[in-house]
Amino acid sequence: MSYLELSGLQKRFGNATAVDDVSLGVAKGESVALLGPSGCGKTTTLRMLAGLIDPDRGSIRVDGKDITGLPAHRRNMGYVFQSYALFPHLTVARNVAFGLEERRRAKAEIARQVEEALALVRLSGLGARKPRELSGGQQQRVALARALVIHPSVLLLDESLSNLDAKLRDAMRHEIRSIQRSLGITTLFVTHDQVEALTMCDRIAVMHRGRIAQIGTPEEIYEKPATRFVAEFVGRANALPAERTAEGKVRLWNEALGFAAPAKGAFDVFVRPQRMRILPLSEATGPDAVRVTGRVLRSVFVGDHVEVLVEGAGGQLTVEMPSGSPAPGEGQAVAVVWPVAESRVFARDAA
Ligand SMILES: Nc1ncnc2c1ncn2[C@@H]1O[C@H](COP(=O)(O)OP(=O)(O)O)[C@@H](O)[C@H]1O
Ligand SMILES: [Mg+2]
Structure with missing residues (x-):
């Protein structure tokens, strides 16, 4: 007690x-x-x-x-x-x-x-x-x-x-x-x-x-x-609308991801913006990473970090990069990558 x-x-x-x-x-x-x-x-x-x-x-x-x-x-x-x-x-x-x-x-x-x-x-x-x-x-x-x-x-x-x-x-x-x-x-x-x-x-x-x-x-x-x-x-998060593949896996921005989707209902994938990285399209990623592609809409310098807004097949997301690292230019095609373990799936309507 x-x-x-x-x-x-x-x-x-x-x-x-x-x-x-x-x-x-x-x-x-x-x-x-x-x-x-x-x-x-x-x-x-x-x-x-x-x-x-x-x-x-x-x-x-x-x-x-x-x-x-x-x-x-x-x-x-x-x-x-x-x-x-x-x-x-x-x-x-x-x-x-x-x-x-x-x-x-x-x-x-x-x-x-x-x-x-x-x-x-x-x-x-x-x-x-x-x-x-x-x-x-x-x-x-x-x-x-x-x-x-x-x-x-x-x-x-x-x-x-x-x-x-x-x-x-x-x-x-x-x-x-x-x-x-x-x-x-x-x-x-x-x-x-x-x-x-x-x-x-x-x-x-x-x-x-x-x-x-x-x-x-x-x-x-x-x-x-x-x-x-x-x-x-608590904290900031990207809530990314996702779909279910025929195999019951998560599909995000046209990429099939390795993990299971909820059995029914609309859902989103949540990822913290500072856990995402921006890589050149040519760079390969390992099996433990989620990788989607898009185009940089804009980069905003916010002092201790840079917010990069990326648009892709499924909408927009924000990546937080430490300031000082070179920010990608507007219009540039990029890959956005994060560890699978940083993804959390929540039903759309649930509180
Ligand atoms: N004395 C009261 N009479 C009627 N409604 C109240 C009273 N005190 C609080 N409430 C209502 O109860 C809810 C919770 O209020 P409160 O505990 O003050 O919330 P918080 O401190 O988290 O902002 C609110 O909807 C508020 O309007
Ligand atoms: Mg109060």
């Missing part, structure tokens, strides 16, 4: 099911990302964990204890809201002290714990300020300190970096991850940002329409997406 255990959680609002049978185990000290597009049920899941709303069905356990019916203040969970939700009229120190005052701790102890928490998020000395006198990144740290000061058994973060600019977000990502690791605190964080998910956690649970589509390490999610939705949502 995991330290944090969600079993069969469900929540409806009117006729709409926001969270549908979500089960997930998080080990002690582990950081898991709930990744998914807006509206897929991430915040609702987190709010059920924190005790801010009641599930219609299912249970939540921490360290073997069922806490599903406990009120929020008795769950010992640290929650960082998307909006930070700091009290504007209170000082930074009082904001951080809030959870300890609620728990009626002694004054001296509160002062010591607040100092410690502020030091942890590198805000020592700023306790007397009001939130509005801090930058966005600093306010974010106050919210984090307020969540950590109660020594929560579980830390919950809801899109907590989305209000920061790109550079600060990057820095905070690493900082939160290193605090999480050094405290060994069990963490569930919600994000719609795949880079955030891929860099800040041990495992990712991809959510889609209230359900968990796949749970795995960042590598597993990226390399072996279980569904079409996961393949499209």
Whole structure:
């Protein structure tokens, strides 16, 4: 049994099911990302964990204890809201002290714990300020300190970096991850940002329409997406319409490939653009490679890579080449080649 255990959680609002049978185990000290597009049920899941709303069905356990019916203040969970939700009229120190005052701790102890928490998020000395006198990144740290000061058994973060600019977000990502690791605190964080998910956690649970589509390490999610939705949502992918040969194999751009097609229904072959290579037509390829041919429509320099758009018998695809390598000229006839193992087949209509 995991330290944090969600079993069969469900929540409806009117006729709409926001969270549908979500089960997930998080080990002690582990950081898991709930990744998914807006509206897929991430915040609702987190709010059920924190005790801010009641599930219609299912249970939540921490360290073997069922806490599903406990009120929020008795769950010992640290929650960082998307909006930070700091009290504007209170000082930074009082904001951080809030959870300890609620728990009626002694004054001296509160002062010591607040100092410690502020030091942890590198805000020592700023306790007397009001939130509005801090930058966005600093306010974010106050919210984090307020969540950590109660020594929560579980830390919950809801899109907590989305209000920061790109550079600060990057820095905070690493900082939160290193605090999480050094405290060994069990963490569930919600994000719609795949880079955030891929860099800040041990495992990712991809959510889609209230359900968990796949749970795995960042590598597993990226390399072996279980569904079409996961393949499209995490990372970039070419979705290439394909056909079935009389022998039941995949045919792509008029080339019969060595692997089996689904028994029925329309389907696409998914390939990551950076796993494809462009070769001269004359160059031979081995049996472990897929090879299609086409013509270069255009090459676009995107800084760290070059995007090459190729058109062939079955449509268009994009190849990502490292910049610095010579890009083929427009109109040039080329072969596009990738390892068979980089091809994933998904039904056209399936989510
Ligand atoms: N209090 C509520 N009342 C009615 N519908 C809600 C409420 N909270 C969330 N929803 C709906 O539930 C779905 C999931 O919402 P939410 O959990 O906030 O998604 P996410 O955080 O992934 O963007 C959405 O369709 C949303 O509109
Ligand atoms: Mg949300």
